[in-house]
Amino acid sequence: MSTAVRSAPQTIRDWSRAVDGIGPGSPAPAFPFAEATAAVRAHGTAELPAELAEALVDAARTARTRAGEPPDESWFTDRWLRSATMTATATQSYEAYTMCGLFEQYCRSGPAGYQQHARLLSAALTADLIRHELDAAPSDRPDARTAAATRLTGDLCQAIRPGGAPPRPLGHDAALRLCTRLIHRLCRTQPPVLRRIVDCTPLPATTEPDEYLFTRSVQIMEVLSAVAAEQAGEARNRGPHQPSGLPPRLHALADTLRHATRLFHLLCTLDAGQFAHIRDATYGTGALQSPAFAALERCCRGEQALRPETLEAVPLDRSPLPEIPLRQALAALRTRLDPEAAARLDEAVTAVDTAWVRWKRTHRGVARRIIGDVPGTGGTDGLSYLNRHLDTPLLTHHD
Ligand code: HEM
Structure with a gap:
């Protein structure tokens, strides 16, 4: 377990303390998402150690008092912490587990219209999924999952350019490069919270790799x-x-x-x-x-x-x-x-x-x-x- 994961409860407590000490109108420091996400994933939301669970529940209380409107970072922090603490607070639900309510609010916010936001969000999530699966697979072992993941890049290209010519099939490395490039492009051109969504969701309940x-x-x-x-x-x-x-x-x-x-x-x-x-x-x-x-x-x-x-x-x-x-x-x-x-x-x-x-x-x-x-x-x-x-x-x- 990395040092950042071990020290995550303290880092999260420090954040809550810092935010509690700031007046309601003043900007709050950013929540330590990298450490908190790594720590939650290292254990699973259903199996959080007591110290980490307590720090997250405390942070969730603090975040709720500062939550703004989507796609503001304070809104994401509140929604993310509700999902991370769903078992610790006995509030498990499909919505908290899948974060579908968070995505719905994200797609309804912003100027481009629901379907356009949803199309780009689904492309970013699909690119992240393909990248995740291909990253884990050696490029010289085309098993069923690798083959299915690379085939999915075709859908991704069609989703980004509807009506365009069907793309030619890609190999492992080219598919991985395409997904990485696409995520960078979307995160550069869409609201900054999209980067948080890609990097800090999903929050698995267990440590099962699948x-x-x-x-x-x-x-x-x-x-x-x-x-x-x-x-x-x-x-x-x-x-x-x-x-x-x-x-x-x-x-x-x-x-x-x-x-x-x-x-x-x-x-x-x-x-x-x-x-x-x-x-x-x-x-x-x-x-x-x-x-x-x-x-x-x-x-x-x-x-x-x-x-x-x-x-x-x-x-x-x-x-x-x-x-x-x-x-x-x-x-x-x-x-x-x-x-x-x-x-x-x-x-x-x-x-x-x-x-x-x-x-x-x-x-x-x-x-x-x-x-x-x-x-x-x-x-x-x-x-x-x-x-x-x-x-x-x-x-x-x-x-
Ligand atoms: C491991 C993969 C999956 C398994 C084993 C599975 C299994 C099931 C089962 C057994 C049901 C019957 C209802 C119940 O839970 O008692 C169900 C319903 C349903 N599942 Fe899945 N499911 C899987 C993946 C998915 C995925 C990825 C989705 C998409 C979000 C999905 C959407 C649904 C929906 C919408 C229903 C309700 C269907 C209806 O009422 O006609 N499932 N699933």
Whole structure:
């Protein structure tokens, strides 16, 4: 264990003391993120030694009194400390573990608009994930994970330059260089807090090496599903006024879902033994609680999206139903279109449903490979639950 990690509790206590001694209007010193992140990762948030946990809980109290608005550093410090101390303060939740609420606030702040921020954030997180996995793998050993990570650079290039020519496949070293360059570029051109997000998240609950892969993948998929929910909302709100703009919007939504699905090729290399430990350490924080997936499904399917399991995990006051779900808005609109426009709309609707069902099938395949037929962390019967809802489309009717 490095000296910085050993001395982290003292460094964090010094920060709290310094900030407590400053008047409310005066600028506070920066939180010692490098030392604190290294220390939390060295133990895992579920297994923090008492001295470190106490220092972090104390710092969290101090940070809360100084928290500003996103994307301010003081806002990030407060949100980061809430996640780091979730087990120490018995406030574990999917949101605290994955930091999806933090990402949502980040994407809503700033001048460029939600989808643009989310697109660049997901690119930065994906580049970081690929870099993390390739850094750990020797360049002369192209195992399944290395191959999946290098293939993902193709998606990254398309995400940065939508509609551009598909990039040629890269080798290990070239993929690593591309990701490193991309992260530097994004951190230079985006709000400074993006550097904190890339360097200081995720915060694994255990010391299992594969937890980085798991948590980062969940984070990226959360950002992508929030984008998909936003795209569905736009289609619903603007579609009736701009019917010709609907098919491109729906194809963009299908693209987002396909992009998320491809991440599973990397995630399915997760070590099942390590995941069993991660599951134990994060029990009760399953993706059934994902606010973004609930928003997407509710926006598209309305009341039909309400299963008892998801309703309990994401109550309606957190993710309300729209007055008219997208599916219903599309059906009403279709009756007003000429046959050619209706055919274009049908094609786009099919593209969304195909991409959605493929996401679900790939997710089910990964779940089967990694946990087998055991109950899910969300309290469902696991694979049987996933099987029951496997082929339910988003936009067309299903009996
Ligand atoms: C190791 C990989 C994974 C395994 C083993 C797994 C397993 C499961 C299981 C068993 C369920 C059933 C609900 C429950 O927990 O009781 C579930 C639901 C779900 N998972 Fe995963 N999952 C994995 C990765 C992911 C990822 C990366 C995401 C993306 C954020 C995700 C999103 C979801 C969603 C949205 C549901 C609710 C589905 C629904 O209600 O139809 N999962 N998962």
